[in-house]
Amino acid sequence: MLAHLPVLQVILPLVAAPSCLIIRKSGLVWLFTFLVSLAALTVSALLLQQVIDSGVISYHLGGWDAPWGIEYRIDILNAWVLLIVSALGTVVLAAAHTSIRRELEEGQQILFYTLYLLCFSGLLGIVATGDVFNVFVFLEISSLSTYALIALGRDRRALWAAFQYLVMGTVGATFLLIGIGFLYMVTGTLNMQDLAARLPAIGTSTTVLAAFAFILVGICLKLALFPLHLWLPNAYAYAPSVVTAFIAATATKVAVYLLIRFTVSIFGVDFSLSVLPLQHLLIGLGLLGVLTASVVAVYQMNIKRMFAYSSVAQVGYMIVGIGLGTAAGLQATLLHLFNHALMKGALFLALAGVVYRVGSANISAFRGLGRRMPWTMGAIVIGGISLIGMPLTAGFISKWYLISAAVDSSHWLVALLLVAGSLLAVAYVWRLVEAAYFHSPETPDKPADEAPLSLLIPTWLLALANLYFGVDTRLPLAVTEMASRTLFGGAL
């Protein structure tokens, strides 16, 4: 049983997804889905434990040996990302039942859980696999289910957002496929480990460069790196609230993982950051993303859209960390991956609570909400503070590491602009706080009308995690340090 953990991680939700259709009652399906994702969470926790104790786990699907068969290779990096994805997926799912019952029709609810599990297994599959073609297949599984999940939104603009995302996402995934084809042309292998061993001997042929370019652009479309982020704001704004919480907390993180896997593990730091001028490109685009998306966020009327732009900005931070090209920078990216999942999970779940009670996520709906929904607003404030990166929150830790990594590699201007980005975050979070606490509500005498407990508990779980991991940083620091060191140790 323990030996089969890597494949169980992916197979469990994948098999469970169609089973949802057999159970007809939406309450039961929710319970079933929740138990499955809890099992996936247990598996990923066990995997991380195993990797920390005894090193890399290599699992051969169907008993076929590595370069020929598909290998699932769990090292410290993907064990960490697996844990983030399954933990956030489970917490969001705990809140899903209440929110979905309000936002979707009875018949759509069961389909929602099926799609959720499909997307969940796709994301876990991308992370677990050690085979580049397998990555493409899982990427499409998760993407196709995401398009359908977004299209479940009540607003008709959700359909248009889903269609636009579908077009961009398919172009991105096909680019990845072209890149993989080029890689196969020159190396004759699809196994990541094997690719990493064979690529240095080939050097910088045009085919390898073309492969790298296609893969890079394809992944950057998926992770919404500025200026390829155009699909993201509408998709986040009009999807059902829990769907937004789920994809905001997991999907972009998995894409960042893929970028790290391809640039650092497969192509190697020497090739991708030294031979090519990628370092300037990643830092430049990352910073542009941080600044422009933050400025645009300040002017948004829809709060879901505002936090969607903030997600684009936060992805910028992670990309800058990779672009620095040092172990410290990579560690900052991995830390921010985790912390950003926590804050965006908390924020979007809290917004789900607001939408549940007030029925809208417009800034006008937040007037006086500090008194009407004190607990939900409290969670939003904690999430917002963490987003800004104030001390004692998780966001502070990752920004601190990122800025000191930038200073260490004497990128002073970069460090300065990162701080400026945080100041912009103050501006848009403050707008929300001002509306909620310093404006009187439209109907002043309304009593406190809190979101139901089934939404509040998961929200606060994530909000408290933001505070906890801002103080007790042992686990994330130890894991990310180990991961960045092994990645750079293998490359140098």
Next chain:
Amino acid sequence: MLVAALYNYWIVIALMMIGLFVVILGGNLVKKIIGLNIFQTSVFIFYISVGKVDGGSAPILTEGVELYSNPLPHVLILTAIVVGIATTALALALAIRIKQAYGTIEERDIQTRDSQC
């Protein structure tokens, strides 16, 4: 000479560009989906070309044949074709629902209707 010998790759590039062009400039959603399909088809042909070994026969064990084409890219692209069909089906389903919700499948009309409300 080079053009003639690698004609299949030139077809791939031509199809890829036509596909992307239609995806970007097509105003009608169904045209966009067709463009996406042409774009994906170019990648299918690319993979099939990659698998071909000069002078190799079909990859079925036969006596007296030493050189075989590589079947792996062909198997891979079967998977990608299935993915492409799923994408097309989903895109068409979305187009139908967009038509029901907006009453049009012209990109420009959808955008004006969104900005009105």
